[in-house]
Each structure stands twice: as C-alpha cells, then as structure tokens.
Amino acid sequence: MKKTLLAATAAAALLTTSVQAQEIGVSMALFDDNFLTVLRNGMVESAAGMDGVNLQVEDAQNDVARQLDQINNFIASGVAAIIVNPVDTSATEAMSAAAASAGVPLVYVNRQPVNADSLPEGQAFVGSNEIESGTLAAFEACKLLRAAGKSNGANVYILMGELSNQAAVQRTKDFDDILATDMCSFMSVIDRQTANWSRDEAQNLMTNWLSSGQEFDAVLSNNDEMAIGAVQAMKAAGIAMEDVVVTGVDATRDALSAMQAGDLDVTVFQNAAGQGGGALQAALDLVAGEAVDSMVYIPFELVTPDTVADYLSAN
C-alpha cells in the first residue's frame, strides 16, 4: 500500500512537472554578437525540442547592473532555473548570492565567472577552457612559420579584443606563453593593439601598421572578425596572402569562407551551440536535483584548410 502510494505521488509529481512547463530565465550579455547569437539559438533550439521547457531570453545590453536586475526579476517571477551569460566575468558574485539565497539553480555559460572555483551548491559553469583557444591558434601559427622556413626569426602583429574582456586578456596571454616557449621563441612581436573585436577597426589598424612599411610574417588575432579585417587591409595593400600567416578564433561562417579562399590560415572552433545546449541541460539537471560538475568544459577544436569542410555548417 505504501509502495503504491509512493509510486502514485511520484507519478503525480512527474505528471505535474510535464504538464507545468519549466520556466528557465536566460540573461545574455548582449544580443548583437555573432557568437553569442549562435549560442543563444543553440539554447533556444534544444529547448524547442523538449517538452515543457520554456525559455525567457533577455538582453543585458552589456550592462552589468541591468543583468543583475534581470536575474532578480527572474527570481521574483519564480523561474525554475536561471542561465547567465555574464556581461562582466568579475561581477558574478552578486548574481551567485542572489540565486543561492532564493534557492534557484544558476548556470553560467560561455564566460567563466570569477567565482567559478567557489560556486555555491546548485550552480555551475558551462563553457570552454579559454586557455585552449589562444594556445591552439598560436601554436599552429608557430608550426606553419617553421614549415615555411622562418624559424630563424619571424615578426608578428597581435590584434587584441576589448581590453576589459577576460577572453581578450586570456587569449593574448596564451599567445605570449606560446611565443615564450623554446620551440616558438623565434617569433617576436612588433606591436600589439586593440581593435575592440571589430572588423572595421582591425582593418584601419592593419592599414596603419602597413603604412610603416615594417616587414612581418604573421598576424595573431583574438577573434575571427578582426582577423578578417586584417586580411581585407592586406589584400587592399596587395600583399600575397600565402606569405602571411593569419590566425583567428571562433570559426564564424565568414572566417571559414575566408579560409576556403586561402586568406585565413588558422581559426579555432568554439562550439557555441554545444555550450548553449549544454547550459540548458545542466540547468535542467540541477532543477531535477541531479549532480552536475561545477565546471563543464566543451573543448575547443582547431580548424585549418584541411578540416574546414567539417565545420561549414557547424556555427
């Protein structure tokens, strides 16, 4: 009798959960970013394939304060879980605290929060290990330059993303770490500047660099958009793209097309849709009370002209 009662309650519980849609609040750092859009769509699509999961996606418009307000609004409206793509990775303590005190599961996605090592119970980070991306790209550039017989000295320009962004800082540091290894120390940096992730700014910056007439062998960029901007500037100046190694990160559609055209040599694929889907899965698991690792890593993948065909429909 007791058993049947238990089974009945369990069945009832199952029924109510499947009938009552689970509301998941999502706060994205910004909507008008290519990569984050793929991530967001990955999340929305995998939610659409599930029964009884409703996503409410909001745009924090790159504003830390607005994001915290959105999270508190989600909590107030009683969502089952919250997914946050942090505007600023160092402003996550308050978000963790707000969700923890309300007992709402919280999943950070894509950008690793500063408190990733000390997340409260019921919270997790889903993303890629940022150290991999810059390392993969710079090391491949190093190998390409060696293969081109430039191991006795190569000049490099570095294009940096927004200086306040953790990914930009980390990727630049990864470049430096690779350049400091014995195998790649033949590469020396002529100059490093920020182009704020933007193709237009990178195009202008590269043209400015070209105007100095300095010889160079490679351009290492923190993302694909800036790498493409640099490529456009070099092509406009009549530089043969097979003589220069250009690397990006993200494997955007534009970048893959540039790689097919022989302009871009290296990019790194960050599985945006995988991160979006993974974050949603982690959130649902937390709601269901299952154990979730506090750090779920989706690996980066190196993309070169040999493997580019595999990624054409990925992001």
Added chain:
Amino acid sequence: MTGATLGTGGLKYDHAKRHRPPELNVFLALILIVAVFEVLGQILPYMNGQSFLFDTQGRFDSIFNEARLKIIILQVAIVGIIALGVTQVILTGGIDLSSGSIVGATAMIAMSFAQVAEVNGSPNTRAVFFEQGWVDLPVLVPVVIGLICGLVAGLINGLLVAYTRIPPFIATLGMMVTARGVAKWWTMGQPVSFPTDSYAAIGAGMTPVYIFAVLAALFYLVMRHTVYGKHTYAIGSNMDAARMSGINVQRHLTLVYTIAGALAAIAAIVLSSKNLTAQAGMGVMYELDAIAMAVIGGISLQGGRGSIIGTALGALIFGVILSGFTYLRLDAYYQEMAKGAIIVGAVVLDQWRQRRAAQRS
C-alpha cells in the same frame, strides 16, 4: 579684468573685427599635432628615426609616406560623412544621438538586399531573402532601400523635435535605442555577409574618401550659399528671431534632421560595403565620434557658429591622432585616455577663444 565683468557676450560680435577665421585655428592645431608626432618619432629611441608623414625608406614616388596619408583620411571618412549631418543639426542648436544606431539598422537592412546567390560555389542559403529569391539584385536596390531607411529615421527625429517640442537630446535618444533594436531584430542578431561585387565596390579602396570629399564640398556650398544654409544658421543663432523673420522653423528643422538621417544611411552603406558585412553592433559610438569631430572643428554646441570646413578639419585631426598613436605604438590603454583629453581640451580652448573674441570687440 574689467573687460571680463563688463563683457557683452556675443551681442557686439562683429565679423569685420575678427582677426582670423576660427577654422584657421583648427588647421593650425592639426599642423601642431602632426608636428608633435613627427618630433616624437625622431626623439623616441625605439622608433629608429622613422618619420610620421615622410617616406624615409624610398617606398613611394613622392616624399610622403602615401600609405599613411591615405589611411589617415580613410579611417575617418565614414564617420566624417555622419559628422556632416550632425554638424547641420548642431548648427540649429540641436543634437543627434541616433546616427550610430541608424548606421547599424541601415547597414543590416541594405545589406540584406545586396546578397550574392553563391558563396564559394555553393548556394548562399543564409542570404536573408534566399527563399524569396532576392539575391544578386542590382546595386540600386540596396542603396535606395538604405537611403529610405535613413530618411525615414531622420524624418521621425525631425518631426519629434519640430512639432512635439521635446528636446532633441530626448527625441534622438529615443531613435538611438529604437534603431539599435531594429538592427538586432532584423536578423535576430545574425550578421549579414557576402554582398554582390557591385555593392562591394561602393566602399572599396579609397572610394569612402571620395564620397566624403564630394559630400563635404556639396554641403559646404549648401551651407554657405543657399537659403537652406542661411536659415540653419539663423535658427541656431536665435530661434525666436528666425521665426519672427518669417522662417518656417518647424519645417526647416524637420528637413535638417531628415538630411542628417540620410547622411547616416550613406555612411552605413559605405561602411557595410567596405567591411563586406553588416552586423547589428555596427556604428556603436559613431554618433559621439561624429559630435566630437564637429566640436573639435569649432562647431559651437550652442548652435549658429561653425562651418563644414571646421568639421572636415576636425575629422582630419581625429584621423591624425588615431594613426599617430599606432605609429608611436602607444600602449592601447593610453590611447583612449588621450583621445578623451584631446576632445575636452578642444572645447576648453574654443570657449576660451570665444570669450577672448567677445572681450576684444
């Protein structure tokens, strides 16, 4: 000291007593900044005596480093086009905060009508209007549609400012937020790339500079020699006096904001063509850069004072600073600080010069 306390403001301002046109000061500032970079290039040991403007390595036919001269102008040409419209708005005593967002929205919409049918030999299935078959359209289609976007946005700005009497700051702030929303909504944040060759030609090479130069010359003449220009200055100097002297102020303000919107749309078309992509985040902060160019060029934010030449020179100063910082390999962190300081410095100098000119008369 007595001069200051008994100052007459701008009331006794007399053009004949002016010793030199304000644009000359801006031009001198431009020369000064170039000279500073040139000297720093010679002094700083890590620069190896490289020159800022001159060709020291025999790479070009002339004595100048032509590549640098080109990029100095090229990198400010597109925001410069916006600044031409913003200048007219500021001359009426108004402000336009929406131009950067209009750039974003227009770029997205225009680019959607400029898509190629095939990318690297396979059908461009992600073209915005792929299903409708609107690919490989004649270049006129995206250009006209883009211009209409800018005209409509500008018209709404103008009507709000002229007829509802809400401050231009608020009206255009509303458009700034709305147009950015349109830019994001249009493709749900997805970038739009791969334009047709004819569309890509609009912003290729130095064409942005030619477009900027032609538009600057055109509006210089318009502002100086036409009724439109005279009315713009009149409204900015004293709106009530302009109204009483029979100028249809409301209609004229509407026109000025509409033209500013159209110029932002031209900038958007050139920008998306130059970059071969349109993205919802394009043009962020362009409105402030455009306003800064005008202000550096001596356009008074109170309205009624300044000229298109000033704005063009302001744009050049911007370009020189950007290139100069890169030339000196100045650390990225210091660049923004220095840029801000220069903008504020230009306005402080301008105020000081105005006060002195008023005292002198």
